[in-house]
Amino acid sequence: GENVEQHPSTLSVQEGDSAVIKCTYSDSASNYFPWYKQELGKGPQLIIDIRSNVGEKKDQRIAVTLNKTAKHFSLHITETQPEDSAVYFCAAGRGQNFVFGPGTRLSVLP
């Protein structure tokens, strides 16, 4: 089955700097790669996703890149703000069945 690794497990950045979270997956058949943000006391919420036929996708300060050959994908957050502080999960899979990474706790320091 699919296995997803995520690094780093914790990340601290200064406000205004960029943050990068990387994930690797094992199943070459996976074709959908969503990213979720979880704030304290809430459920995860989708922030961006990418499909295997696309190499990069951007939404304002957030971007995701996918390297199918190397089986890894990354989340990039530019101009970080305190409200970006949260736990971020990557996931990989097909259809509605996907596996989540263990999460990255991002802290944006003012």
Added chain:
Amino acid sequence: EAQVTQNPRYLITVTGKKLTVTCSQNMNHEYMSWYRQDPGLGLRQIYYSMNVEVTDKGDVPEGYKVSRKEKRNFPLILESPSPNQTSLYFCASSLRQGNSPLHFGNGTRLTVT
């Protein structure tokens, strides 16, 4: 407001006492799923349902049951809870077609003593 509602938010119980965590969605989604979240392990799928009366095991189904008698509801049942089921549980729903985003509830923190 489109949402997934779980109840209760917090639950403390004792080993062996049957409990049910309810989940309801108002988005007419076909797909519903339960996850447990443990530190360092991310979200692991317990059970999922592609539609009414159709349920399937996820990655960690042992000790859990589910039912899907109505489209909007997907309760999680622990017939005989044990301390290793102490965890944070999330219900989620989505449209059935592939690659539709999951909508999560706000979680149920369960402690089994």
